[in-house]
Amino acid sequence: MTAPLEEPATARRVEVRKTYKLFVGGAFPRSESGRSYVVQDTAGRFLANASAASRKDARNAVQAARKAFAGWSSRTPYNRGQVLYRVAEVLEGRRAQFIDEVQRSEGVGRRQARALVNLTVDRLVWYAGWADKIGQVVGGTNPVAGPYLNFSVPEPTGVVAVLAPSGSSLLGLVSVLAPVIVTGNTVVVASSHQRPLPAITFSEVLATSDVPGGVVNVLTGPLGDTAPTLASHLDVNAVDLIGLVGDAERATELEQSAADNLKRVLRAPVREPDWARDPGLERMTAFLETKTVWHPIGV
Amino acid sequence: MAQPFDYAPAPESRSVVDIRSSYGLFIGGEFVDPVAGRSFKTLNPATEEVLAEVSDADDADVDRAVGAARRAFTRVWSRMSGRDRSKYLFRIARVLQERGRELAVLESIDNGKPIKESRDVDVPLAAQWFFYYAGWADKLDYALPGRPGPPRPLGVAGQVIPWNFPLLMLAWKIAPALACGNTVVLKPAETTPLTALLFAEICQQADLPAGVVNIVTGAGATGRALVAHEDVDKVAFTGSTDVGKSIARAVAGTRKKVTLELGGKGANIVFDDAPLDEAVEGVVNGIFFNQGQVCCAGSRLLVQESVADDVLDRLKHRMATLRVGDPLDKNTDVGAINSAEQLTRIRELSASGDSEGAERWSPPCDLPAHGFWFPPTIFTGVSQAHRIAREEIFGPVLSVLTFRTPGEAVDKANNTPFGLSVGVWSDKGSRIMGAAGRLRAGVVWANTFNRFDPGSPFGGYQESGYGREGGRHGLAAYLR
Amino acid sequence: MGAGTLLSPVPEELSAATGSDAALRRFLHGLPGVDQVGAEARASALAGRSVKATAKAFAIDLAIRMVDLTTLEGADTRGKVRALSTKAMRPDPADPTCPAVAAVCVYPDMVGTARATLAGSGVHVASVATAFPSGRAAPAVKLADARDAVQAGADEIDMVIDRGAFLSGRYLEVLDQIVAVGEVCGRPDGTRAHLKVICETGELQTYDNVRRVSWLAMLAGADFIKTSTGKVQPAATLPVTLVMLEAVRDFRFATGRQVGVKPAGGIRTTKEALAYLVMVNEVAGTDWLDPDLFRFGASSLLNDLLMQRMRMTTGRYSSPDYVTVD
Helix, strand or coil, rough: CCCCCCCCCCCCCCCCCCCCCCCECCCCCCCCCEEEEEEEECCCCCEEEECCCHHHHHHHHHHHHHHHHHHHCCCCCCHHHHHHHHHHHHHHHHHHHHHHHHHHHHCCCCHHHHHHHHHHHHHHHHHHHCCCHHHHHHEECCCCCCEEEEEEEEEECCEEEEEECCCCCHHHHHHHHHHHHCCEEEEEEEEECCHHHHHHHHHHHHHHCCCCCCCEEECCCHHHHHHHHHHHHHCCCCECCCCCCHHHHHHHHHHHHHHCCCCEEEECCCCCCCCCCCCHHHHHHHHHEEEEEEEEECC | CCCCCCCCCCCCCCCHHCCCECCCCCCCCEEEEECCCCEEEEEEEECEEEEEEECCCHHHHHHHHHHHHHHHHHHHHHHHHHHHHHHHHHCCCCCCCHCCHHHHHHHHHHHHHHHCCCHHHHHHHHHHHHHHHHHHHHHHHHHHCCCCCCCCCCCCCEECCCCCCCHHHHHHHHHHHHHCCCEEEECCCCCCCEEEEEEEHHHHHHHCCCCCEECCCCCCHHHHHHHCCCCCCCEEEEEHHHHHHHHHHHCCCCCCCEEECCCCCCEECCCCCCCCCCCCCCHHHHHHHHHHCCCCCCCCCEEHHHHHHHHHHHHHHHHHHCCCCCECCCCCCCCCCCCCCHHHHHHHHHHHCCCCCCCCCCCCCCCCCCCCCCCCCCEEEECCCHHHHHEEEEEEEEEEEEECHHHHHHHHCCCCCCCCCEEEECCHHHHHHHHHHHCCCCEECCCCCCCCEEEEEECHHHHEEEEECCCCCHHHHEEC | CCCCCCCCCCCHHHHHCCCCHHHHHHHHHHHHHHHHHHHHHHHHHCCCCCCHHHHHHHHHHEEECEEECCCCCCCHHHHHHHHHHHHCCCCCCCCCCCCCEEEEECCHHHHHHHHHHHCCCCCCEEEEECCCCCCCCCCCCCCCCHHHHCCCCCCEEEECHHHHHHCCCHHHHHHHHHHHHHCEEECCCCCCCCCEECCCCCHHHCHHHHHHHHHHHCCCCCCCCCCCCCCCCCCCHHHHHHHHHHHHHHHHHHHCCCEEEECEEEHHHHHHHHHHHHHHHHCCHHHHCCCCEEEEEECHHHHHHHHHHHHHHCCHHHHHHHHCCC
């Protein structure tokens, strides 16, 4: 029988400060540039040092996402649903940490933070269930005037670059991330510049669940470096500009460079949406291609 | 000793069409002169004969047309019940059928395509498109799940269409737009405006409310003005990938919704267990239908090495029976190239095939002295690195490549920035399904090619554009 | 078709195909498949050709020269066969420029009558045989049936295959039976009657089977492959004939030997006949536009051809009253 541990009464404990890194290809590298930046809470207090991703980091992330695409997109929808559900389970187990980080990042009260984390877990569960249903809802057979079986199936667009919402650091992030990957896309997320901590911690959740490396890649740092690289990269198939709410000029520039290889562009709305609302299908269908197959019917 | 069986000329009569010497713009339900009074000529590409003077719409004309469309949208069309919109569309579909012969002949004269195709494909499909979307107009609530509220039209659609299927592309654009409650300003291609102008008359004949459909003729500048017009809510474009990209740039930062149907470099994959005679038909259809001027053409033949010689023998034998010539002759299989400009491009890319070391073959055929003609052509010994294997030729020119394994076939087919169509030929079901699943293209024709239906979504991956036309999916482009 | 010669030998690589049941099955099942929808679309596209004016006049006369004028009824009599044979020689009594048909096709017991009427005319006598139309008799009976027709003076034997054996996969048995009939086609003077092999494609159902049976018959030495008896529906169709024309074309590439094709049953109008000739022209090639290599097994077709011919020469539409019933 050991005596209960007692904290020394004298000194305040010196915190072990975590180094926040990028999440690329399933690993946590530092920025190749070696740069980092200070993340503060909404009151301006020091929260952490985070990596400032460079153009090369963005390129590496795209490479990792491309490499992961073939495998992830050919998983069965059921399997992708299981993987997402596992993410929800792991997130559920780390709720306390996320509540703390959301509270500090977004400056909300504890109750609100708890509600946001709960919603986030629920959102993941919701999207996990879509994995093996979206094809039935947006695909199907088409009656054509001839002896052919004709059917349409939704397929993932490919590598999607997501500029994460700048305000909602966890619920917003997961609300734009989950619909992209659940259908088989892989993703490079440029997380909220001001509020990256939940995104980084969420990367740890991904790394410890069953999501294959490279399916989700998370960059932190100023968008000015990463976003133009992602928007102009010819191996990126689509871009979600949701993080540019209120920055019409930059959104227009990125949309223009996305035109170079005709990326699918999900434009930023005028205001950041209310992430608590029913998301609908739009964020999934925006990154789906419809493939239509014909085959003769004979003997 | 057998005698040759030469089919005597079987020309379709031109007397069913009445081509006016000049055409105005169709704005607000009537034909009006362009503000600046400029015009251009449209030719018969098979003879280079001038068919008519057509108005060249400038910014002011486009503004007038968009204004007419906006008024019709606000005052009439968006307020009309789906059922009544539906009845107008059914009317138009019927008139297209009734005037089918006239439309087919006019299309062949202005475009150069064989009457067999305009009569049996373009015009019947255009009518079918209107029939199909007519039926959707009062059922939109059932069309698209998972939307926040009832579907609403976008407003004014600016639509720019190409010269390869002038009337059919018009139908692809106008039918769903109108069914969803939008009004349209449509710009046909400058080399093929005549069926769109006849369609304007058909709108009058159907008593379609003024301004619901407006047709502005002109070249690239007219199209740019339409796309850039700030009162246009929706841009729909079918044409080249280069123009598609410039449109994507032009609408950046706006609220305009865009769909783009662009180029392709489709592969026809023939496995060694394919039904070879039908595969050869599919290959011929894939690249010589409409003189190969088809965005989803099967312009690359990927044939498994073990049957490559056999397939090429059959293909050449078959190509020798293709009849090239007068588009109005009912037995013509391959008509005229649409314009001198397009012919130049086909010649230039074919010359690159020669200079890069591929081997050119065409069956013997006498090309007419006047007009724009190019013989059905195949290049063998083509490699992935050749320009003719990568760039869209948009003409009757097939690049033949070989492969050894199914994996190699799919990788080669996918090795392009485009992603519009692919053909797969095999008698093995699992191989078909396996390939269809791995091919990155919007349309996979398995053991068939170049099939179209209004119920079947059509559109590309990657640089072949975005959005789908046809089917329930085609409605999404015109609703908010 | 001229004087018969001995069966042409099949080249080495193909003769191996007939060495055993297993080899034959491997060969036939190794032929490329036929996609039904594609084949039918191709046939229908060819039927869309417009044959006018001089081309039509040429095609009508050619079609008349390709007709196997047929009567295969239980009620056939010598009188009926004599009348038909007379018509075969001069289909349009009013117009001496009208060509004769290729042959008269009858049951074996009517061969003598037809032979007597047609003697010296150049019009052949074709006889069905081998327990036509079902082929359901003992092999010896079928051979006797064919031998009887040859001895009675038939120039051509239209035998039926054992469809039951074919459908149950006993390909070598079918082949051997064809070879055996081919042997009894030989005459004492060393010449032989030509052998047409009726596949009864309406019972074989699939185009894959049509392709296989065509090759099987050609490997067995058939001079002609024929679609149907006319007693089973569907009889001749354009797509079935398309597949057969592809087979004879490919067989010629492989062996150098040209085999004829005979669609039979159900072809009644000039328009249909022209569609078949267009198909011959574009699929097998112009070399097959010859009565030695393409025939129509028909009865009522001839009158429609004659009426169209009158229309072409006089500019007026004719009436059935101006052509003979038989």
